[in-house]
């Protein structure tokens with residue numbers, strides 16, 4: 001039971017990050033390798049803001065934590081938009097390799113800047129884990145894990161509704177399928193790309209918040225969840241939104257289950273990537289990936 | 297004053313020059329057709345007008361405004377729509393979503409709803425399939441959807457790139473009837489067609505495009521009776 005909740009909770013974190021990879025890939029046709037580092041920036045902003053606001057005597061901790069989170073969300077959303085405008089937009093239409101290398105460059109740049117500002121040492125902060133645990137029958141479960149699963153699920157449902165039912169969501173699907181045809185409908189592709197990066201980075205901030213109870217903050221915090229979530233997006237079928245959710249949850253559950261079995265715990269990461277390779281061998285487009293028609 | 301005026305348009309794909317300085321105009325209320333062999337540059341001309349391709353030189357004046365360097369969403373907002381070559385409906389989206397995308401720049405929700413109902417009245421088959429994924433429609437149904445989608449934007453100028461491509465003779469006639477009908481409702485039409493015979497018949501005026509240059513122009517009837525045109529494009 002605890003394993004199930006923890007697995008789902010890690011899965012929700014991976015899914016939230018994977019959504020950022022997959023949406024950006026679907027819309028801008030590029031792999032945003034700096035996405036993981038946005039989570040790192042989010043974590044640092046939450047950390048710094050909490051350190052700052054917790055000292056304001058009269059404010060309850062939940063409120064100052066919430067404010068910290070909202071600030072982090074605003075900063076990351078802007079960061080996502082700025083990264084796209086400054087680093088990726090000039091390369092639209094250039095070779096995918098150029099965009100990929102730029103993304104890796106942005107990733108190192110963000111890590112470098114974080115190290116300059118906050119230094120290289122690891123810091124820990126407890127926000128969600130302050131809530132402690134709850135006893136469900138004979139199981140002890142962390143509130144932070146429960147919140148992660150519930151809030152993660154709500155966010156994903158909202159995202160799906162947004163994409164399916166709103167004018168902007170429809171435009172995102174249109175751009176992802178046929179950019180030129182979407183332009184003929186009057187869709188402003190630059191605006192849609194910006195919105196996509198903003199949403200991806202906003203989701204990443206949730207991941208930062210949910211990831212804090214199980215990690216310490218350092219400039220390379222984003223690397224591991226970033227690469228795992230990327231694997232999750234590929235497992236689910238890159239470009240597919242339900243795929244990113246499925247891939248994320250699958251990978252999170254596998255990770256927690258492996259970690260709970262002492263015989264295989266030290267091979268967990270190897271097992272996860274073996275899973276990726278096996279799935280890609282059987283189904284190269286990922287579990288829910290769509291075969292795209294070649295278009296003229 | 298012409299509604300659309302294309303002046304000395306030069307377009308390149310890399311080093312290949314696709315349009316070598318073409319000029320033509322379309323007046324309000326006209327049906328103008330562009331005929332030419334494969335690779336002549338017809339699609340390129342339309343894509344450049346709607347802003348998907350940037351010309352190297354020349355200008356496009358629409359409604360007395362220079363739209364040459366405008367982004368495509370502003371061009372569409374100013375009243376130009378396109379039924380693209382190969383239809384390019386959104387295969388993975390529903391019929392309804394495709395129509396809603398056609399109305400992307402329309403603000404009046406009630407009017408959008410009415411427009412969609414009108415489409416379903418005119419093409420009941422689209423109404424029956426409103427929630428169906430558009431990629432599962434037949435070729436003819438997809439063409440009806442592509443035309444309806446373009447009309448959702450209430451264009452002043454509608455550009456149609458080979459709308460009868462791949463359709464049965466019966467459907468081809470239906471498409472041409474629809475074009476005539478749209479024109480009689482006041483929409484100005486720029487039409488590219490493989491079916492030059494039928495296109496010249498409904499066109500007020502026509503231009504012949506040959507490897508990036510305009511080589512002839514005149515009324516539909518004039519070109520249809522010219523011996524050279526008959527030989528090159530009308531099979532004798």
Ligand SMILES: Nc1ncnc2c1ncn2[C@@H]1O[C@H](COP(=O)(O)OP(=O)(O)OP(=O)(O)O)[C@@H](O)[C@H]1O
Nearest residue numbers: 309312314332333334335336337338339340341381
């Ligand atoms: N994306 C592209 N890249 C390079 N060359 C292109 C591209 N698109 C078109 N061309 C070239 O430009 C020329 C004009 O092409 P265009 O598609 O405009 O012709 P068309 O008159 O529409 O032909 P068709 O009747 O076959 O549709 C052709 O020589 C074509 O090979």
Ligand SMILES: [Mg+2]
Nearest residue numbers: 338339340381
């Ligand atoms: Mg063409």
